[in-house]
Amino acid sequence: MIENKLTVIKLVVTGPVNAGKTTLIRSLSDVPVVCTNEIASDGVSDLKEQTTVAMDHGICYPTEDLALHLYGTPGQRRFDFMWEILAEGADGIVFVVDGSDARSLEELKYIYEHYSARVKIPFLVVVTKQDIVKFVSLQGVASALGISAEQVKHVDARERGPVMELLLSRFVCGAKVFPA
Numbered sequence: 304m305i306e307n308k309l310t311v312i313k314l315v316v317t318g319p320v321n322a323g324k325t326t327l328i329r330s331l332s333d334v335p336v337v338c339t340n341e342i343a344s345d346g347v348s349d350l351k352e353q354t355t356v357a358m359d360h361g362i363c364y365p366t367e368d369l370a371l372h373l374y375g376t377p378g379q380r381r382f383d384f385m386w387e388i389l390a391e392g393a394d395g396i397v398f399v400v401d402g403s404d405a406r407s408l409e410e411l412k413y414i415y416e417h418y419s420a421r422v423k424i425p426f427l428v429v430v431t432k433q434d435i436v437k438f439v440s441l442q443g444v445a446s447a448l449g450i451s452a453e454q455v456k457h458v459d460a461r462e463r464g465p466v467m468e469l470l471l472s473r474f475v476c477g478a479k480v481f482p483a
């Protein structure tokens with residue numbers, strides 16, 4: 304009997320409010336995404352109508368033997384207890400930052416430091432909304448976080464193909480293998 308093997312990679316998608324985390328997961332997922340979007344309050348309502356309050360979850364199957372499990376975090380600090388819960392057992396972290404908004408990079412620094420103090424796993428930083436206005440260069444984001452510019456890429460979170468390509472090139476090597 305041939306036993307099917309499915310490689311499962313768990314990725315956490317995190318970053319500031321309005322960066323494009325939920326959008327990225329919706330673009331990639333091959334199953335209906337579980338979202339916990341609620342009406343935004345406080346300062347967030349100036350940016351957007353709805354915001355993630357607990358998590359997003361989606362799965363994509365780039366090939367028949369590979370599954371990417373995507374867990375999106377809330378961006379707001381008041382829900383930061385979810386950041387660690389969602390990172391449990393993760394194989395990688397995708398940090399998403401709104402490249403058109405200076406406040407987003409400031410907040411990303413806080414979130415990046417939060418995770419770096421707690422988990423040592425591969426990560427990638429993706430900069431969205433460069434089609435709106437380029438407020439900072441990829442090198443600028445890298446310098447702000449104290450990381451190599453190779454770990455920072457531009458994406459449009461609404462575009463499945465390029466986002467998928469980036470995630471596969473960054474995270475698929477060294478994946479764990481579980482029986483299907």
Ligand SMILES: Nc1nc2c(ncn2[C@@H]2O[C@H](COP(=O)(O)OP(=O)(O)OP(=O)(O)O)[C@@H](O)[C@H]2O)c(=O)[nH]1
Pocket residue numbers: 318319320321322323324325326327351353354355356376377378379431432433434435458459460461
């Ligand atoms: N123009 C443009 N819009 C984008 C891009 N990425 C995301 N968006 C838009 O940004 C808005 C916010 O995206 P969300 O996915 O809700 O952001 P989020 O990071 O999940 O936000 P919270 O859940 O509130 O933390 C949506 O209207 C997206 O369509 C991009 O690269 N370019």
Ligand SMILES: [Mg+2]
Pocket residue numbers: 324325326354355359375376377
């Ligand atoms: Mg969201």
